Amino acid sequence: MASKRECESLVTASKPSLNERQIVELAESIFHLTVSQVKPLPSYDDQNFYIQAHCDNPKEFAEYVMKVTNGENSKDEELIEAQTRVMMFLDSKGLPTPTPVLTNTGKLMSLEAIENGPVAQKHMVRLLTYLSGTPAAKIAMTPGILFNIGRMAAVIDDTLSKEFNHPSKKSFDRGDFIWNLSNTPFLREYVHAVKEEVLRDIIEGVIKDYETSVAPKLKNFHKCINHGDLNDHNILLEKTTSLGHDDYKVSGILDFGDMSEGYYIFEVAITIMYMMIESSDPLPVGGHVLAGFESLLPLTTDERDTLFTLVTCRFAQSLVMARYNILLCPENEEYLLTTAKTGWKHLMNLISLGKEAVEKIWFKTA
Structure with missing residues (x-):
């Protein structure tokens, strides 16, 4: 069993390093979005991106946050689901929390093999509603x-x-x-x-x-x-x-x-x-x-x-x-x-x- 220090090192070392092109590709392939703007947001050991996408009306757009979880934590799908279910639950109680946008297959999240340098690493990808403020x-x-x-x-x-x-x-x-x-x-x-x-x-x-x-x-x-x-x-x-x-x-x-x-x-x-x-x-x-x-x-x-x-x-x-x-x-x-x-x-x-x-x-x- 890995030590606590080794586990924390794995989390940090497995932080994703996607570029904006890869984010656009994920948004299109997993969520069928037509992306008009992408920009990175701060994150400790994951990656977050602000996404603006076209709606059916070309004069309107929708805003989202794509969250790409580090490779180590992505192995625990049940924990990520629990976190996502909490957001959905609190939103249902009237609290201001993001909620997930379902994938094109109707799921809360998608585990994706993503190139990270010479190797591919699996990262959990979620699309969340964007909150103003x-x-x-x-x-x-x-x-x-x-x-x-x-x-x-x-x-x-x-x-x-x-x-x-x-x-x-x-x-x-x-x-x-x-x-x-x-x-x-x-x-x-x-x-x-x-x-x-x-x-x-x-x-x-x-x-x-x-x-x-x-x-x-x-x-x-x-x-x-x-x-x-x-x-x-x-x-x-x-x-x-x-x-x-x-x-x-x-x-x-x-x-x-x-x-x-x-x-x-x-x-x-x-x-x-x-x-x-x-x-x-x-x-x-x-x-x-x-x-x-x-x-x-x-x-x-x-x-x-x-x-x-x-x-x-x-x-x-x-x-x-x-x-x-x-x-x-x-x-x-x-x-x-x-x-x-x-x-x-x-x-x-x-x-x-x-x-x-x-x-x-x-x-x-x-």
């Missing part, structure tokens, strides 16, 4: 926006926990999945990629804190299926006007590739961490996101007590895995270092202030 990363965060994002995180977890019962649901028990917060100790297998000793020591401190203050309590926490990646590029916002004031609502939730079994508190911590990244005033962010989440799903005292540590754990995961994946795919360095631009500073600031001081700020707001 502005990525949260491009909008200055306000308390109201952060509250709405926190509440949307709760709505997703609550809806899936209570109502999603598709047989593929069992695929979200992903065991050694490195991005699940319960697997924070696995970072020890990757931290060699961080060359600075002082930063490695910080990561080890975060791991030990998780092992002593979080892991023993997990059995008492509310379980759920986590989206697991509510970062500011996976949340779309749309301007609204309320009582004469401009505001923003969540108009899209993207990228369900990191879904796994977890806990409500995991979703809160992940969302807080990512909302802090681009904020000009990061410390108060946690309180506003938490307030939004708890407006629907109040947390227990024990769950709240682990929030600080779990936010630092997500920083550690993102920062360490970015360094590790750059070793494997240096050409993707700019995207992989998105979090690192401010992440190390935020993590060190949290640790410097300490749990009690940060909680005082967060819990006063929430």
